[in-house]
Amino acid sequence: MKFWSSFLALGLAxxxxxxxxxxxxxxxxxxxxxxxxxxxxxxxxxxxxDYMFEMRIGLKQHGINDLISNLMETSDxxxxxxxQHLTKEExxxxxxxxxxxxxxxxxxxxxxxxxxxxxxxxxxGEWITIVVSVxxxxxxxxxxxxxxxxxxxxxDVVRTLGYSLPKxxxxxxxVVAPTTYxxxxxxxxxxxxxxHDVKPITAAEIEAASLVPVSNAVVPTSCAKTITPACLRALxxxxxxxxTQTATNKLGVAGYLGEFANTADLQTFYKTFRTDxxxxxxxxxxxxxxxxxxxxxxxxxNLDIQYTNGISFPTPNIYYSTGGSPPFIADTFTPTNTNEPxxxxxxxxxxxxxxxxxxxxxxxxxxxxVPLDYATSVCNMLATLGSRGTTVFFSSGDEGVGGGDxxxxxxxxxxxxxxxxxxxxPFVTAVGATTGINPEKAISFSGGGFSRYFAxxxxxxxxxxxxxxxxxxxxxxxYNKTGRAYPDVSAQGQFFQVIVGGRTESVAGTSASSPTxxxxxxxxNDFRLASGKTTLGFVNPLLYSNASTGxxxxxxxxxxxxxxxxxxxxxxxxxxxxxxxPDFLKLQKLV
Ligand SMILES: *[C@@H]1O[C@H](CO)[C@@H](O)[C@H](O)[C@H]1NC(C)=O
Ligand SMILES: *[C@@H]1O[C@H](CO)[C@@H](O)[C@H](O)[C@H]1NC(C)=O
Ligand SMILES: *[C@@H]1O[C@H](CO)[C@@H](O)[C@H](O)[C@H]1NC(C)=O
Numbered sequence: 001m002k003f004w005s006s007f008l009a010l011g012l013a014x015x016x017x018x019x020x021x022x023x024x025x026x027x028x029x030x031x032x033x034x035x036x037x038x039x040x041x042x043x044x045x046x047x048x049x050d051y052m053f054e055m056r057i058g059l060k061q062h063g064i065n066d067l068i069s070n071l072m073e074t075s076d077x078x079x080x081x082x083x084q085h086l087t088k089e090e091x092x093x094x095x096x097x098x099x100x101x102x103x104x105x106x107x108x109x110x111x112x113x114x115x116x117x118x119x120x121x122x123x124x125g126e127w128i129t130i131v132v133s134v135x136x137x138x139x140x141x142x143x144x145x146x147x148x149x150x151x152x153x154x155x156d157v158v159r160t161l162g163y164s165l166p167k168x169x170x171x172x173x174x175v176v177a178p179t180t181y182x183x184x185x186x187x188x189x190x191x192x193x194x195x196h197d198v199k200p201i202t203a204a205e206i207e208a209a210s211l212v213p214v215s216n217a218v219v220p221t222s223c224a225k226t227i228t229p230a231c232l233r234a235l236x237x238x239x240x241x242x243x244t245q246t247a248t249n250k251l252g253v254a255g256y257l258g259e260f261a262n263t264a265d266l267q268t269f270y271k272t273f274r275t276d277x278x279x280x281x282x283x284x285x286x287x288x289x290x291x292x293x294x295x296x297x298x299x300x301x302n303l304d305i306q307y308t309n310g311i312s313f314p315t316p317n318i319y320y321s322t323g324g325s326p327p328f329i330a331d332t333f334t335p336t337n338t339n340e341p342x343x344x345x346x347x348x349x350x351x352x353x354x355x356x357x358x359x360x361x362x363x364x365x366x367x368x369x370v371p372l373d374y375a376t377s378v379c380n381m382l383a384t385l386g387s388r389g390t391t392v393f394f395s396s397g398d399e400g401v402g403g404g405d406x407x408x409x410x411x412x413x414x415x416x417x418x419x420x421x422x423x424x425x426p427f428v429t430a431v432g433a434t435t436g437i438n439p440e441k442a443i444s445f446s447g448g449g450f451s452r453y454f455a456x457x458x459x460x461x462x463x464x465x466x467x468x469x470x471x472x473x474x475x476x477x478x479y480n481k482t483g484r485a486y487p488d489v490s491a492q493g494q495f496f497q498v499i500v501g502g503r504t505e506s507v508a509g510t511s512a513s514s515p516t517x518x519x520x521x522x523x524x525n526d527f528r529l530a531s532g533k534t535t536l537g538f539v540n541p542l543l544y545s546n547a548s549t550g551x552x553x554x555x556x557x558x559x560x561x562x563x564x565x566x567x568x569x570x571x572x573x574x575x576x577x578x579x580x581x582p583d584f585l586k587l588q589k590l591v
Contacts, residue, residue: 025111025166028142031176032371033162035411038182039369039404040150047145047158049135056343057128058175058377059101063094068380070094071387071427072458075538077546083534085389088353092124095350095384101172108169112140123351127343134158141165141176148182157182175373177340182369224437226506227495228273229310235437235492236311236520237585243315243522245529251308251522252318252349252356253282253515256341256363259298260291261305261319265499269306272504273497274313282309282317288344289323303498303507304362304515311519315526318356320345342422346381350388357525357535359385360393360518362511366402367421368409372453379425379454386427386538391525393518395510396423396430396487397447400559401479401566401575417449417479417562423486424451429539430486431514432577433493434554440581441569442557443493447510448567448575450483457484459541463548463573470570478564479575488540490554490577491516520582524591536591543579550587551580 037043061067073081102125106116109130120129134145142164149156163179223231233239243249255261263281270277282305284292301319309317322345341363349355367375385392397403402418423430432446450456456464464485487510494508525535536542543551554577560566569576 024168025108027167028164029167029170030162030164031141031170031173032180032373034180034409036409037148037161039407039409040152041148041182042151044147044149044156047134047147049133049138051134051158052131053134053137053158053178055130055132055137056177056340057105057130057173058177059097059105059126059128060172060174061095061124061126061380062098062101063096064380067091067094067387068383071383071538072541075386075541076459077542083537085534085537086387088123088350088388091350091384091387094387095126096124097126097172104169104172108140108166112136122347127347141179143179150182175371175377177343177374180371181340181374183341183365219437221437225495226497227492227512228497229307230273232307232311232492232516232519235440236516236582238311238520238523241523241527241584241588243312243526245526246314246316249522249526249529249535250316250318250356250358251312251518252320252359253301253304253308253518254345254359254361254363255290255298255301255304255319255321256345258291258296259301260293260296260321261301262294262297262501264294265297265302265502266306266309268502269302269310269499272499274310277309277313280314282319285318285320287320287322287348290321291323292319292321297501299498299500299505299507300362300511302500303496303512304360306498307496307512307515308360308519308522311516312522315522320349322348342378342381346378346385350381350384355385355388355390357389357537358391358393358518358522360514361422362395362509362514364394364397364420364422366404367419367424367451367453370421375421375425375453378422379427382422382425383427383538389535389537391518391521391536391539392428393514393521394423394425394428394430395447395514396420396432396490398433398445398509398511399447400445400561401449401564402562406562415562416477417475417564419449419451419483419486420447421451421453423447424449424454424484426451426454426457426484426540427538429488429517429543430578431510431517432487432490433508433510433513434490434557434577434581435492435494439556440492440552440554442490442554442559442576443508444557444559444566445509446487446490446493446557446559446576448485448487448559448578450480450485450575452480452483454484455482457540459544460485460488460573463544463579466572467570467574471567475564475567478562485573485575487575487578488543489517489551489579489582491520491581517582520584520587523584524587527588528591542591544573547587547590548579550583550590552583553580
């Protein structure tokens with residue numbers, strides 16, 4: 001293992017010694033700032049000086065580059081280390097901060113009257129959490145905190161438009177939160193929307209869809225307009241597979257924003273659509289004050305948990321409900337959650353010694369609304385999950401090549417395609433949406449495009465450059481040719497029959513597609529475990545190489561938005577449906 005940062009740390013230490021001590025923390029430089037208040041938010045009031053909140057400081061992980069190099073080897077099917085995932089402790093040897101970083105940050109906290117020994121630290125020490133008042137945070141970060149209001153969701157948050165750190169700390173600290181990440185997660189709840197104009201399935205249709213003996217070869221024709229587990233199992237050829245590794249294999253569903261997965265609704269769903277599973281259920285893990293209130297079932301949560309279970313049964317499923325967006329009440333000064341859902345959930349998960357081998361998340365943001373330093377930290381944590389042997393799926397978004405007016409937030413208001421994050425992180429498997437049968441086609445809302453933050457990873461460069469070359473000069477300037485391109489794969493994304501509060505709803509969104517693919521990959525993991533192999537882990541390098549023929553290529557449809565035609569699906573990978581939809585029987589032979 002290389003300690004590339006030690007040289008830098010030495011240089012800085014000498015520099016610091018050469019200066020008068022009092023100057024040490026006064027010499028500051030901006031860490032991140034926005035040109036304007038992020039779109040959709042408005043300034044409400046100055047934050048009360050004595051409002052207390054939890055501040056997270058993300059220290060530079062001294063071995064993160066080595067961790068990522070190792071991840072690329074262990075997920076490369078041609079490499080001798082393929083499938084050799086790391087344990088929690090092995091990962092922490094890479095993600096831990098250098099001791100010089102810990103010392104520098106502790107000295108800085110001490111200087112500001114914050115007792116470093118009272119700070120909470122993640123197992124490897126790279127995340128430090130302290131409780132501070134707004135006044136203290138403003139002094140530490142050379143900024144002003146305000147209360148901002150999000151009209152669409154009614155949410156209030158305490159944030160700043162920019163923050164600084166002592167120059168000396170820039171080489172030791174990746175990110176401080178909450179600062180400039182406002183979080184538009186709530187609006188992304190629209191990644192699943194109820195199709196009011198679509199009539200839910202009738203009793204006779206249910207009979208036809210679930211009681212007809214399901215075979216891989218026969219996809220019920222009703223699946224063109226109503227999707228049930230029987231449809232997906234037939235379409236993706238999982239109907240005949242019987243999982244056996246239920247003692248070790250698990251599938252996790254991430255839930256946010258007060259979305260609760262209902263156990264009674266799952267029973268109704270099973271009685272209707274998956275009778276062999278009746279009487280079984282999922283387990284619930286509550287993170288950072290999250291709840292799973294049974295009187296308040298959520299469309300998103302029920303969709304996710306009903307379809308992961310509906311495909312992967314009897315593989316144990318876990319619903320993770322992360323708190324973090326309580327109403328901010330400006331006149332109470334008790335510490336509350338900080339509305340940092342990604343950091344809360346990922347730090348929690350990485351601190352567990354056993355984690356599910358597949359994880360699906362149906363939430364996201366426009367990439368440009370997530371500060372680069374914050375997005376990089378979250379993306380590195382997702383790489384760390386991959387290193388632990390977990391396959392991480394995210395919905396690719398429901399707005400085609402971009403949502404809203406597609407204007408940049410850099411002050412120029414240029415119209416460009418707007419990629420979604422975390423789908424744009426190269427360490428996740430992003431899932432787009434299809435519809436119809438014989439053949440499946442892309443749905444126009446299927447999120448796809450090219451990151452403006454993360455470069456094209458080598459595992460997809462051949463597939464992506466073929467697409468970009470084919471496009472020629474079309475759409476030039478609207479997308480970033482050198483960015484990480486997504487989605488990676490796709491699955492059905494509308495007409496999903498979901499039970500919510502006892503009623504059947506028809507639901508659409510890439511929110512439906514990601515749990516579907518997660519269910520199929522949980523079965524592939526079961527198969528690998530049964531063959532004495534390790535789980536698939538970070539799966540993209542395999543998907544773009546050995547396993548690329550295990551997908552049904554989707555060759556029609558497009559994802560127009562931003563006043564443009566968007567991208568068009570075609571032969572091979574495309575930024576509408578990725579490599580295509582999974583064929584379990586083919587993939588089984590390839591993994
Ligand atoms: C991937 O394909 C290569 C070349 O065909 C083969 O040598 C290798 O074993 C395959 N890896 C896996 C994990 O199937
Ligand atoms: C998978 O199912 C499709 C029907 O959706 C069928 O045409 C195909 O032959 C199946 N693949 C395999 C490998 O059986
Ligand atoms: C394109 O992506 C790269 C990462 O490969 C990034 O550095 C660059 O700023 C992006 N360009 C634009 C115009 O967004």
